[in-house]
Amino acid sequence: MTSRNQHLFERAQRHIPGGVNSPVRAFRSVGGTPRFLVAGRGCRVEDADGKRYVDYVGSWGPLILGHADPQVIRAVQEAAIKGLSFGAPTESEIELAELLCEMLPSLDMVRLVSSGTEATMSAIRLARGWTGRDLLIKFEGCYHGHSDSLLVKAGSGLLTFGHPSSGGVPADLARHTLVLDYNDPEGLEAAFAEHGPKIAAVIVEPVAGNMNLIAPLPAFLQTMRQLCSTHGAVLIFDEVMTGFRVGPGGAQGLYGITPDLTTLGKVIGGGMPVGAFGGRREIMSYVAPLGPVYQAGTLSGNPVAVAAGLATLKQIRQPGFYDSLAGRTQQLIDGLLAAARANRLPFSAQSIGGMFGLYFRAHCPATFAEVMDADQSAFKRFFHAMLDAGHYFAPSAFEAGFVSSAHTESDIASTIADAEQVFTRWS
Ligand code: KE4
Numbered sequence: 001m002t003s004r005n006q007h008l009f010e011r012a013q014r015h016i017p018g019g020v021n022s023p024v025r026a027f028r029s030v031g032g033t034p035r036f037l038v039a040g041r042g043c044r045v046e047d048a049d050g051k052r053y054v055d056y057v058g059s060w061g062p063l064i065l066g067h068a069d070p071q072v073i074r075a076v077q078e079a080a081i082k083g084l085s086f087g088a089p090t091e092s093e094i095e096l097a098e099l100l101c102e103m104l105p106s107l108d109m110v111r112l113v114s115s116g117t118e119a120t121m122s123a124i125r126l127a128r129g130w131t132g133r134d135l136l137i138k139f140e141g142c143y144h145g146h147s148d149s150l151l152v153k154a155g156s157g158l159l160t161f162g163h164p165s166s167g168g169v170p171a172d173l174a175r176h177t178l179v180l181d182y183n184d185p186e187g188l189e190a191a192f193a194e195h196g197p198k199i200a201a202v203i204v205e206p207v208a209g210n211m212n213l214i215a216p217l218p219a220f221l222q223t224m225r226q227l228c229s230t231h232g233a234v235l236i237f238d239e240v241m242t243g244f245r246v247g248p249g250g251a252q253g254l255y256g257i258t259p260d261l262t263t264l265g266k267v268i269g270g271g272m273p274v275g276a277f278g279g280r281r282e283i284m285s286y287v288a289p290l291g292p293v294y295q296a297g298t299l300s301g302n303p304v305a306v307a308a309g310l311a312t313l314k315q316i317r318q319p320g321f322y323d324s325l326a327g328r329t330q331q332l333i334d335g336l337l338a339a340a341r342a343n344r345l346p347f348s349a350q351s352i353g354g355m356f357g358l359y360f361r362a363h364c365p366a367t368f369a370e371v372m373d374a375d376q377s378a379f380k381r382f383f384h385a386m387l388d389a390g391h392y393f394a395p396s397a398f399e400a401g402f403v404s405s406a407h408t409e410s411d412i413a414s415t416i417a418d419a420e421q422v423f424t425r426w427s
Helices: 004-015 070-080 091-103 116-131 185-198 218-231 250-255 303-316 321-342 368-372 376-388 409-426
Strands: 037-041 044-047 052-055 109-113 135-139 177-180 199-204 234-238 261-264 275-279 348-352 355-359
Touching (some): 052 409, 116 234, 116 261, 185 218, 218 234, 234 250, 376 409
Parallel strands (some): 199 234, 234 261
Antiparallel strands (some): 109 275, 348 355
């Protein structure tokens, strides 16, 4: 009997490419039918067949308070009845800008946009405009949204210029992006030695979350900061995922590194479309209408989205929020590790704040190459067994997972109990 999820997926594919509005949702890397979700409350979501799941995707990070948080919903309702959008400045945008600059001391000024992609695309254009240089450095396995300069894969040699990693990206543009290895300070030093005066910016996920979770080696971020300062390149921390997810001051607060520009998204919108880029006043003063770097957006700073963001940020600032969130996330990791160890499975896991990584390999990976040698078929088996048991993990071995403040100890314990069953049947 065709489930409603299957019926909806067949119908969706008639008019939406792949049946989804973002590729990772299509379950292509794990196989099977995507779940069409109809509702979420707290840490749970419900699909079109009425099945409920403990959710560890949380819309890929924004829902740090869980689904349909009452204060966020109320803020959205109160904003919406006053009108959905004006295309004119509003006081709430000032409030959000002031709050972001207070929470992240590296921000003197910030510009709101509607997605993480817009934030990183704009930050890169700003860095190029401010330095007058073209070359951008990124790292293999890091994802910063889908603007052309970022859809680039490593050149043939480590220090050769990039090639398009997507159709439609001109080779002429891709060659202005150099793709290096994450957690390789020596590679970064070599790149600056060869190209230093041409480098406009380095953009990095200070904790990588798009090749599964990879923690930065301290020397990696420190070397990056020193080299950018020495050579006059702009250091961009892409904190779209890590911002207010790994701690109250983001990864920059956790590791004590001050970037020149920061990009934000996800949590700062609380589930509504909000992104932002910001940083040093002298650089941000180059943004139109103040300066020569153009950037714009019809719905940027949208009052309804800003209301959701403000309501979210005000709650996560409560004392003890992050200790509790990190503790709950660690409870999940510890439980899964114990379950795998009891069945002698090659499995590792780690968490940073409210995000986590699970790996079907003996040790946590520190590089892209190590991520790639994890057992992807084992992940697929785990993913579907846990989905059937009512626990919704990211449908890809190359994504981080997320816990919210709505996950209780017993919710986490139920996931661990079902994982124990899955791993027991495994051997
Ligand atoms: P958006 O344009 O999707 O709002 O943000 C792009 C982006 C930028 N920087 C980082 C560090 C990100 O993680 C993202 C988006 N993350 C993915 C999850 N891996 C979004 C999920 C999706 O593409 O559907």
